[in-house]
Amino acid sequence: MNRLNRAAAAARRAAAWLLPAGRREWVAAIWAEACEVPPGLARLAWRAGGAWVIAREALLPRRLGRAAAFAAAAGAAAWAAWPQPAVGHAAVSQFHVIATVLLLAGLPLLARRFFGPPSPSRAGRFLHVFCCAAILALMPALAIVEAFANLTPAQPAYRYVFCIAQGWSNVQGCTGVPGRSTGGRPGRARSRSY
Amino acid sequence: MTSSPRFSAQTLSVLAALCDEPSQWQHGYALAKQTGLKSGTLYPILIRLADQGLVEACWQDEPEPGRPRRHLYRLTAAGLASAAEARARAARPKAARAARTPAVRGTVVGVLP
Numbered sequence: 001m002n003r004l005n006r007a008a009a010a011a012r013r014a015a016a017w018l019l020p021a022g023r024r025e026w027v028a029a030i031w032a033e034a035c036e037v038p039p040g041l042a043r044l045a046w047r048a049g050g051a052w053v054i055a056r057e058a059l060l061p062r063r064l065g066r067a068a069a070f071a072a073a074a075g076a077a078a079w080a081a082w083p084q085p086a087v088g089h090a091a092v093s094q095f096h097v098i099a100t101v102l103l104l105a106g107l108p109l110l111a112r113r114f115f116g117p118p119s120p121s122r123a124g125r126f127l128h129v130f131c132c133a134a135i136l137a138l139m140p141a142l143a144i145v146e147a148f149a150n151l152t153p154a155q156p157a158y159r160y161v162f163c164i165a166q167g168w169s170n171v172q173g174c175t176g177v178p179g180r181s182t183g184g185r186p187g188r189a190r191s192r193s194y
Numbered sequence: 195m196t197s198s199p200r201f202s203a204q205t206l207s208v209l210a211a212l213c214d215e216p217s218q219w220q221h222g223y224a225l226a227k228q229t230g231l232k233s234g235t236l237y238p239i240l241i242r243l244a245d246q247g248l249v250e251a252c253w254q255d256e257p258e259p260g261r262p263r264r265h266l267y268r269l270t271a272a273g274l275a276s277a278a279e280a281r282a283r284a285a286r287p288k289a290a291r292a293a294r295t296p297a298v299r300g301t302v303v304g305v306l307p
Binding site for chain 1: 200221222223226232233234235236237238240241251253261262263264265
């Protein structure tokens with residue numbers, strides 16, 4: 001048992017080194033406080049909480065990873081949905097693409113600012129990721145539909161779907177979609193200016 | 195105009211526990227008992243509050259013999275102000291609901307035969 005305790009203490013010390021320097025004393029505080037918790041399951045649960053704090057703090061960079069993943073997915077979707085010069089007015093406008101990406105990136109921050117932190121539930125996280133992925137997937141999908149089936153002028157319902165996806169409640173504003181010009185990919189636009 | 199941050203229900207319970215005796219240093223285990231939070235929830239909250247400058251922490255000067263030094267926590271002046279504002283904000287909707295309820299009930303009773 002003594003050996004087991006020593007091994008657990010060594011593991012705790014090693015795990016603490018996964019944390020930034022400013023967080024190590026907090027983990028030490030949890031372990032020190034464990035001595036005050038009644039022995040048995042309660043103390044075990046307290047130490048498990050300490051292990052959870054280490055994992056949580058050590059994995060904080062994962063949030064940066066999530067932000068990078070979102071940026072990559074949004075960039076790829078925007079690139080795929082960017083208006084092509086060849087497909088005329090049927091292409092998704094540059095304004096739509098940029099507005100959608102900005103809305104997806106900014107709305108969670110605004111919501112957090114005004115409505116507080118999101119629910120920590122797994123269902124809430126899943127819903128957030130699913131909705132972001134669905135809207136990002138919708139951008140190139142609509143661009144493809146509009147470009148190849150040329151459905152936009154005949155069936156404005158597609159435009160409404162896109163507008164609703166962007167959270168636009170003003171349907172009147174969507175019917176006269178501004179910025180239908182075909183700017184082409186950013187690289188091409190730059191090369192044309194020479 | 196500055197606005198104080200919004201807190202989760204768990205954070206509010208920690209702030210409320212620290213507000214009970216704001217001048218006293220409190221231990222993590224005592225806070226856990228008061229709030230009913232597990233250590234894995236309580237300490238991230240304390241860490242975040244300390245990062246925001248709302249809670250100050252220090253190590254016990256004279257530990258009990260045979261025991262490790264304990265970490266102690268209390269609210270800063272900014273923490274006290276934030277906690278008071280957050281508690282007032284949390285109480286406001288309840289008060290508004292309580293004020294509305296009799297009128298609504300009266301209307302319903304009046305409509306029913």
